Amino acid sequence: NAGVTQTPKFQVLKTGQSMTLQCAQDMNHEYMSWYRQDPGMGLRLIHYSVGAGITDQGEVPNGYNVSRSTTEDFPLRLLSAAPSQTSVYFCASSYSPYNSPLHFGNGTRLTVT
Amino acid sequence: AQTVTQSQPEMSVQEAETVTLSCTYDTSESDYYLFWYKQPPSRQMILVIRQEAYKQQNATENRFSVNFQKAAKSFSLKISDSQLGDAAMYFCAYKEGRDDKIIFGKGTRLHILP
Numbered sequence: 517n518a519g520v521t522q523t524p525k526f527q528v529l530k531t532g533q534s535m536t537l538q539c540a541q542d543m544n545h546e547y548m549s550w551y552r553q554d555p556g557m558g559l560r561l562i563h564y565s566v567g568a569g570i571t572d573q574g575e576v577p578n579g580y581n582v583s584r585s586t587t588e589d590f591p592l593r594l595l596s597a598a599p600s601q602t603s604v605y606f607c608a609s610s611y612s613p614y615n616s617p618l619h620f621g622n623g624t625r626l627t628v629t
Numbered sequence: 630a631q632t633v634t635q636s637q638p639e640m641s642v643q644e645a646e647t648v649t650l651s652c653t654y655d656t657s658e659s660d661y662y663l664f665w666y667k668q669p670p671s672r673q674m675i676l677v678i679r680q681e682a683y684k685q686q687n688a689t690e691n692r693f694s695v696n697f698q699k700a701a702k703s704f705s706l707k708i709s710d711s712q713l714g715d716a717a718m719y720f721c722a723y724k725e726g727r728d729d730k731i732i733f734g735k736g737t738r739l740h741i742l743p
Contacts, residue, residue, distance in 0.1 A: 561730055
């Protein structure tokens with residue numbers, strides 16, 4: 517049972533480049549979310565989804581797009597990377613958004629130069 | 630908007646001693662959930678304990694327990710008999726019952742002194 521799988525683990529981009537961070541879960545979780553972690557800032561919610569075809573913005577959505585075409589996958593797209601997007605990104609899922617605990621992926625460390 | 634405040638950026642405790650990490654939150658709701666997550670150097674996020682606001686009894690998980698003070702909007706984590714493996718960043722998190730967003734505090738880095 518793989519849980520939540522994030523790829524890649526590390527990525528370096530140049531300013532203006534685009535890329536997609538992949539997230540997949542095999543637990544049939546309805547709820548999925550993306551966080552970024554920055555020193556001294558904790559985890560901040562970027563986007564989340566309560567089911568296939570449904571997405572919504574979190575605390576810091578600017579510069580990021582998401583889609584949820586299947587229950588399993590929730591990719592995060594950076595259309596034009598900026599140095600301010602240098603961070604560690606975590607994908608998380610849960611059975612429901614209510615009192616179910618979040619299952620986290622192992623994170624992607626992204627550096628934008 | 631709801632906020633979660635962890636006022637202690639770093640703490641240290643002697644091995645085998647007890648330590649309490651503080652967390653306060655701001656909400657006008659009565660239905661919500663609170664969580665503590667641990668992030669060791671491996672970067673993996675691990676659920677430590679959770680508390681439903683409607684439950685008066687404080688949650689416990691082995692050496693980990695919480696002091697949930699609903700009126701004071703306080704949710705502290707007590708770690709008893711601290712072990713070297715407890716060294717990590719600890720995050721407090723809040724989720725409103727009707728909302729889908731889970732909001733995290735900025736974290737407290739816990740050092741265990743041998």
